[in-house]
Amino acid sequence: MTGEERVDVAVVGAGLAGLAAARALTAAGRRPVLVDKGRRPGGRCATRSLGGAVVDTGAQFFTVRSDAFARLVADLRADGCPIREWSQGFARAGSVTDGPDGADASSDGHPRHSVTGGMNGLAAALARDLAVRPGTRALAVRPRGAGWVLDLLDGDGPRRVEAGAVVLTAPVPQSLALLGAGGVEVADLARLRGLTYEPCLTLMVALDRPAALPGPGGVQFAAGPVGWLADNVAKGASAEPALTVHASGDLSEAAYDLDGDRVTALLLDAVAPWLRGARPVTTDLFRWRYSKPRTPADDGAVAVVDGLVLAGDALAGAKVEGAVTSGLRAAGLLTGG
Template sequence: MDQVSVAVVGAGIAGLTCARELARAEARVTVFERSRGLGGRLGTRRQGNFAFDHGAQFVTARSRPFVKYVEIAGRAGVVLPWRPRILEDDRAWDAPIEEWHVGAPGMSALVRPLARGLDVMMGVGVNELLQGQRGWEVQTDSGRAPRTFDAVAVAVPAPQALALLGPHGRTFRHIADVRMAPCWAAMVTFDAPVDVGAEVRRWTTGALSWAACDSSKPGRPVGPQAWTLHASVPWSREHLEADSQEVARLLLHEFGRSTGTPLPAPSHLAAHRWRHAYAEQALGLPCLVDEEIAAGACGDWCIAPRVEAAYESGRTLAHSLLSTVGLASPALLR
């Protein structure tokens, strides 16, 4: 019997978790990733000796499988605890918080154990999925993939998942119910230390929602102080199509104003737009799968806007697809 083959679209934590579980069950897995780096919104942008976590800032672990994975990644040295000082709306954060974990030397490192040994095609975007007589065909930026697949797993933001899977049945039309929110992220470095009273500043109103000193995270390179600033959802929507350099300048100005701190001239300043940053309204299911056509979708947008939710969604989809194609699921982590 030929080895079961599965195409996974997206190399964020949902896609890589799904791919890893499928590979553990002896499926032949190919992961297609449009960008040049792993992790999706667990992204790390590097500029010289600087490292910016411009997407997800940290992870928490509650479920037993994800707790176990964080422990494994910790033993591998790619995940470390982070205990920053926190101010929210100029007041000390006095609520109990869960243990925060960060990737080292950047958040994208958190997915490295998942990707190890997988066939990941970087810089290859998937534009269309086609059902043929011999299975699923994958249309990429550079043409059709050279082989067909018995099943497909789509692990990209909800609007992109809908574009790929919407034409293939009613099951996936529910993706249209998901509402995603944008976020502009500014990345800035200062040659001189900047003290704004805490390593993390949070705001419940205004242009900024978050500011974090990436240099304070463990395992980061020594050098100029690096900060990541996240704009609020309303501000990001209002400036969604604005020029990225103008956005960076506006958010830097707002950082100084909101913290009441005179800021020195930055040595580096840039911005990145996350058009689909997280789910404001999630699907309410762990994943979507159509067993008749051996296709499914996963992501944090299925459950909740947390990294752990993406992990859970990818894992659930993998086990659903394994059942669909007649493979036994690997032993669950206990």
């Protein structure tokens, strides 16, 4: 992007909402360009390497409930995206500190899907053939004539792009900040400001041998310092043994700014009874400032003004499917679909 490039539709955020929006816009004959401050598409649908292991750090699995999402998943599978059914429920336990003996397997017959090689593969499949510009941060969105100007910052410095229409898919507080910086008035501001998110501290742990978590390799905890524990081999992400540990909402809130070594030690201590003698080889701590919307809305997406749409998981029931649903709705608002 150099100088005052003009694009048809600028999509800020190449997470699942932005990617789904861009796919639907393309299918409707529009020419979207996505910008994302991250190094690759996916946002919270994220997978990282840890030594030789592969770890899903954000979304762990997804469910498919709507016909539109089922069609999209079928299309992605047909294109070669290795989506697999991981389970029909997970083990449940009171607190991680109680150890694995009290964990109960639970199945509700509803498939939970993961992606072989890691959940980010879902985003990579959605991004295929789309114009995605990673490493590009939007700073402000301001009106100009019948369209919009975006102030951007990438590795080459600041630049501007003019867009006929804009879809904002960052977490809502971040999207509102972009509009605020550009002086755009938002009618529904008080309600949109009420869309807040839990943080999540995520510990990635590569092990010297498998931890043998109870089947199917994911455990949900009702209370205590850990909310979720997953075996990345069991879910098909990794060939090498590695765990994902999501701190509970309460701990993530309380310890968000604590020193990383202290948080790591605390979480490792909490999961120790579940390791069955396996030893951590490498760890890495990741902090999600915006993890899950606390009280998601059901608008789908919001047309802030003509030609500017706000989307993202907080507007369509949260989760992977909510993000995709919101992106599809945002495209519909721009194309009359």
